[in-house]
Amino acid sequence: MLLTSNLSRSSLPARATVFALALAGAFAVPTAVAAQLEPGVNDYVRGRLLIEVKPGMSTESLDKLVKPHKGKSRKIGQSNLHIVELPANASETAILKQLQHRPEFKYAELDRIVESTLAVNDPYIGSAWHVNKIGASTAWDSSAGAGITIAILDSGIEASHPDLKANLVAGRNIYDNNADVSDICGHGTAVAGAAAASTNNGLGVAGIAGAAKIMPLRIAYWNTTYNNCYATYSSIAAGITYAADNGARIANASYARLAASSAVLSAARYMKSKGGLVFVSAGNANVDEKIVADPALVVVSSTTSSDTRSSFSSYGSAVSLAAPGSGIWTTTLSGKYASKNGTSFSSPVAAGVAAMMMAARPELSADTIQSLLYSTAVDLGSAGRDIYYGYGRVNAAAAVAAAKNYGVPGDSTAPTAAISAPLGSVTVSGAVAVNVSAADNVGVTRVELKANGTVVAVDNAAPYSFSWDSTGVANGMVNLVAVAYDAAGNAGSSTNVAVNVANVVAEPVPAPTTEPTVDTVKPVVTITNPVAGNVSGTLTISVSATDNRDVSGLRLQLLIDGVLRAYGNGGTLAWTWEAHKYVARAHTIKATAKDKAGNLTETTVIVNVVK
Known part of the structure; x- marks a missing residue:
């Protein structure tokens, strides 16, 4: 239940x-x-x-x-x-x-x-029927997930399990903020085995992506009243973000109703912007969960060996894929094995297939992997996507083959962008909501907002919207332009929207003498993103600055390892950094601000690029 x-x-x-x-x-x-x-x-x-x-x-x-x-x-x-x-x-x-x-x-x-989505255990230890059902053994001829890290967001993992220990990489206890990722209820160990238990080692079971690495992230706690593991939206969103920042390409969270959380969806979009995908379970309530579908998550329902929906599996429009989840033979505590039921296991089975696809073609985007995963699924139930099976039951053999053979034609079509708010010639002040619509023949990867030619903010996920601090420019007419980019690097700009900035300016304090006042106060500059720690993929570097005088007179610069990468005038500056193109080591991000009097301030953040 x-x-x-x-x-x-x-x-x-x-x-x-x-x-x-x-x-x-x-x-x-x-x-x-x-x-x-x-x-x-x-x-x-x-x-x-x-x-x-x-x-x-x-x-x-x-x-x-x-x-x-x-x-x-x-x-x-x-x-x-x-x-x-x-x-x-x-x-x-x-x-x-x-x-x-x-x-x-x-x-x-x-x-x-x-709550975790583990259903009642089957007392019979069955065979790994699901491996051949989805064609995983055929897919293994091309890929077993080598080079891809799957983050298991769960109750922890038994690190000494003989079928898991060889694939484990460093993880984190998100819940308690420490390095203890030991399994507090056994759920995480079972989920990890379904995704990536070692293959060809002469032991126990075979995970779907048996050559992939497993990153254990404990996001749960054990409740003695209900004898079950529970987690929170915040711990799961934090776990997904940690996975994305630390090089994982797949994240699995086998917990109920996650597609209903804006925070989890936001974290999943963040991971997708870095080339990753997030898989979650549909739930075990055998009801329509009535959650709106969102492409940020792969929501997986459960099927049986006869390709019918498992009796416990929840359903609804949010379901995007189905996978075996009844009688899945997997790893358990104390180095043992058992047959398990639940959408807790259909989700990592599907996640393992995506890991194999990524290993076969690491350069493919997350959107492409997701699209191929859906298009190659075995259509069950009503024709096309339906509320019980989504696009169908996952097909590892066809999905890996499709990824391996996928060819991207040269994309020379630029995206389109338009600023829908604010309207031209309106008067604005303070924080200004800026909404942008963007479209592309393949897909928009990010939208940049420029004020008088300086990039002030970047949004990586639709709907594209900004909170522009207009106090960073001088009062008067300011030109706003949105620029949309696709994965091929094509860019499309919106038409210019000119707005009248009219912020209240404090009256200057009269100088005690007739001599001109010399400005000796340095500006204050802050790197608001990223924070110190690990980074991966593509991210936005955001800088903000204040001064005792007119902020619009500030000159901002952004440097990485001493090399100038971006500059502009005003109180904010943003730049898209393709960190994955840098060597995996520590890098120094420096921001400087200089006012009209020549006072200069700088600040640095040291980040570690992980692959």
Whole structure:
């Protein structure tokens, strides 16, 4: 039976008193499951909201918005997602209502609790029927996932298991902010085996991508009241972000109703922007979950050996793929094996197929892998995509062959872009919401917003929207242009939208003498993204600056390892960095700001590029 857990301060387990995100610094939060399940009422973490800010908005601006509610924000990794901690007596739902429609935010939501999707165990230890059913053994002739890392976001992994230890790489305990990834309930060990237990080692079982590496990320805690593992939207979103920043190409989270979370969807888009895919389970409630479909996630339902939907498998429009999930022989605790049921296992089976596809053609984009995964699936149920099987049951043999043989024709068609808001000639001030529509014959990879020729913000996922700080330019007419890019490097610019900036300017303090005042105050410059830590793929470097005089007079520069990469005038600067093209080592990002008087300030962030 599918359960959705609830949080209460009164039932806080001693071992779960701290949930700290390694990505953003440690902070204490209460997490536990209450005595009564009340979905939609108290099934969320007390004292916490999740907010994704629009590109262009600084951390300082977010802090000002949450300060009236006595909130404190924490950034998750290199993404734009923030966890906002609220005081113990705060009403999370009341504050959410005040914040969720602010134009500076892409969304705001409660941090809900989700349960692992393990169904009742089958007492019979069956054979690995699913391997041949999906054609995995045929696909192994071309690829077994070598060179690809699969992040298993779960209860941890038994590192000593003989069928897993050879494939393990360093992971992280996201929940407790430490390196302990030992399995607290056995679920993660079983999920990992379904995805990538070692093949050709003469032991136990064969994972679908048996040559892939496994990154254990513990995002769950054990609840003694219900004898089950639970996780939160925030821990899963943090885990996905960590996986993306640390070189994983696949992330699997076998927990229920994740497609309903804006935070999880945001993290999945972030991972997709770095060439990765996120797989989640459809759930085991045998109901229509009534969740809207979103291409950010691969939501997997479960099938039987006869290619019918498993009796426990949930369904709905969010389901995008089906995979075997009944009687899956996999790894368990104490170095053992067992047959398991649940969409917890259909999800990693499908994830393993994607890993094999990526290993066969590492250069293919995440969107291409996802498209081929769907187009090669065995159509079950109603013709085309349906609510029970999505695009069909995964077909490893056909999917790997399609990836291996895929040829990308030369793409010379530039994307199109248009600024839908604000309208031309309007008067604006402060934080300005800028909305952009962009399209391409293949796909848009990012949209840059320029103010008077300087890139001030970058958005990597639709819908493309920005929170532009107009105080960074001088009052008067400012030209806004949006530029859309595709994977081939083609660029398309919107028509120029000229707006009238009219910010209130403080009256200058009269000088005590008639002598001209000499400006000796240095500007303040900050690199808001990335933060120190690991980076991978493509990311946006964002710089903001303030000064005691006119911010529009600042000259900003961005350097990587001492080489000038971008520059511009005003209070903000953004640049898209293709970190994957740099050597895997530490790199120094430096930002400088110089005012009209020649006062110069610089700041640096050291990041480690991982492949």
